[in-house]
Amino acid sequence: MKTAAQHFIYQNDVLTVDGVPLDKLAAQFGTPLYVYSKTALIEHFHQYADTCKRHETDDIHSLVCYSVKSNSNLAILNILGREGAGFDIVSGGELLRVIAAGCDPRKVIFSGVGKTTEEISLALKHDILCFNVESFAELQRINRIASEMGKKARISFRVNPDVDPKTHPYISTGLKENKFGIPFEEALSCYEQASKMTHIDVTGIDCHIGSQLLDDSPLLEALDKLIGLYDQLAQRNIELQHIDIGGGIGITYDNEEPVAVPEYLSRLFRKIGEWKNANYPGKPLAIMFEPGRSISGNAGLLLTQVQYLKTNSDKHFAIVDAAMNDLMRPSLYEAWHTVLPVVKRNGSALTYDVVGPVCESGDWLARQRKLSIEADDYLAVMSAGAYGMAMASNYNTRGRAAEVLVDNGQVHLIRQRERAEELYALETIVS
């Protein structure tokens, strides 16, 4: 199996994606341009799906629900759906995307703290697999809407296990002070009340403790807590059918060494197997996952062109045509993305801040990078497949970038570049 890095390699000093030279793509589609490798995407998904398959037994099954928020392009969803993925969504819009991509809404789990009445009705109408309920008030709302629609809603509570994921504070979600999930101490009482509601079918338990985790020990610690709660519920005759451990496994942006997905899954299934064989032999249980970044992150990059090189008070800037509106991770989290020249040059290198044209000092993509570049050169901002295009905005009335998918040498435009007229098409002048 290739590693992510092997999909994006230099051939004769030109950076390629699965053999397709990036300068050719830039010339054909313009920049900024998101470029994805279909093969990388599928390989990353199968790191989950194949390991899960190996650990399945007669009574332990699994479902990998790709986290749509990380990259929600219809082509990407369609590819993963055809490989057997379910989907983790956080809005009605994401549900409509899954359906528009030709995927099965009955393999959708719906997370998020603020589900509206309309979103809940839409999800019930499409018979989604499960709501990951994040508050008691949400549970009451789901019960009421399901009753009005004459349906029963399958639910699991997203519990907050108060485990430190040791990641960036902005992407840590399983601590007491975070807004996500219900406090662990309140879970039993919530489950007891839910099990008495006429239009609620209690099916599982869920958590998601944070993103870009390099080590799996916080996830295994969270699993211990979920198992403990499962036991307490079983003693009260509340029998759950699934455990959802969320997503969160990190990727290499620079020189991080995240736990390998098959290793993490093997440890997790071993723990579950031992516990289940000892306590609930033969009882069916599904294990669910919600990975995003570890599937899409290193399947894509952002291609950009240097517009100007300039020096202000001894500081060198490479001003490129991609900006914080295209990739906001650096300005939001001070995140590192490796920047590579598309065509290597031999000239002497200078240390640049790579910045965009947006009128904010925070508009930078990379800082203090040694690059040998000239104006008009193309640069690749690596590891941008997750939370890149998905978080892009139109700030400064900049149309969002185009997206292309490389599929074994074939190139497909999977999203057109937005035009300015489209950005103000919904606006009205008042006379």
Ligand SMILES: Cc1ncc(COP(=O)(O)O)c(C=O)c1O
């Ligand atoms: C509820 C939920 N599930 C899954 C994910 C996907 O996380 P990741 O991209 O880190 O795998 C997120 C984002 O952190 C999330 O909020």
Ligand SMILES: N[C@@H](CCCC[NH3+])C(=O)O
């Ligand atoms: N947007 C974040 C991840 C957010 C995870 C959502 N729960 C990032 O780019 O790293």
